[in-house]
Amino acid sequence: MEFLCLLAFLATWGFMWRWVVKNRGNWNLFIGNVLGAGAGFVVGVVVFSVTMSLFAPARIIEQAKIQNAAKQSAEPALMPEAERAPEEPPVAAPAPAPAPVSDNLPAYVASEPQNEPSPPESALLPNFSKRLPASLLEKDFKDTAGHDFAALRRVAGSNPNADKSLMAFMMCEPFIKSAMRFSASTVVASAKDASSQRFKDQTYTITSTATARNMVGDDVRYRFDCSVQQVDGNDAGKAAWRLLDLKLKKSES
Numbered sequence: 001m002e003f004l005c006l007l008a009f010l011a012t013w014g015f016m017w018r019w020v021v022k023n024r025g026n027w028n029l030f031i032g033n034v035l036g037a038g039a040g041f042v043v044g045v046v047v048f049s050v051t052m053s054l055f056a057p058a059r060i061i062e063q064a065k066i067q068n069a070a071k072q073s074a075e076p077a078l079m080p081e082a083e084r085a086p087e088e089p090p091v092a093a094p095a096p097a098p099a100p101v102s103d104n105l106p107a108y109v110a111s112e113p114q115n116e117p118s119p120p121e122s123a124l125l126p127n128f129s130k131r132l133p134a135s136l137l138e139k140d141f142k143d144t145a146g147h148d149f150a151a152l153r154r155v156a157g158s159n160p161n162a163d164k165s166l167m168a169f170m171m172c173e174p175f176i177k178s179a180m181r182f183s184a185s186t187v188v189a190s191a192k193d194a195s196s197q198r199f200k201d202q203t204y205t206i207t208s209t210a211t212a213r214n215m216v217g218d219d220v221r222y223r224f225d226c227s228v229q230q231v232d233g234n235d236a237g238k239a240a241w242r243l244l245d246l247k248l249k250k251s252e253s
Helices: 002-022 029-074 138-145 147-156 165-178
Strands: 135-137 195-199 203-213 219-231 240-250
Touching (some): 135 138, 138 147, 138 165
Antiparallel strands (some): 135 240, 195 203, 219 240
8 A cells, every 4th residue: 555655656746747847938947847846746745645544544444453353362361260268367466465674774873073164155154063953843843844744744653663764854954954054045955856874763864965055145055964863753742853963065066
């Protein structure tokens, strides 16, 4: 079919070329041949397009039928699915026993108190370790801490072996602010950025960062290690946290 369409194109091109040359009028032979070649090519392309549009649909349908027949013959017959064995009901795994509280916690060893002068570029009070309160009652702290501390207290309950790292983190905040020149400007990083180490007798060391303002109006960042111990933790009315040590070091970043 393509060959016949090509023949029609060539025949139309030659016929139109010859017709233009013969009817060129006053033009010379060279111009007549140029115009005849161009006009013949254009008319030939039109005839080629028309013939292809007339005969191509039948050819495409025929090729599609051949391809479908070949595809169907190539597909293997489907085998019936084998019968599946009945599935056994899953066996429930036994619930793990609660892990016992470790009795091998290390004992806390206090270090030397931090006493140093406080130049204007420092946000710390001079000899701040002597100015810090010795302890803080939970009932006094609840009024300023809000519902978060009360919720932690209820979760911990009266279990003497409960992990109270989050409570220790919150109790460290007022001690840290007491070491700063401007406690109202002090901001302690969130609990998710802090790390804790637990010792015997409900003693914890919290490590994190805090930012406070110095005498020249700049915000200075410090890395702190705050060690506190819960005292009379079983009695909600008498429970207190004693400050064992507070180390503050200016952060380089």
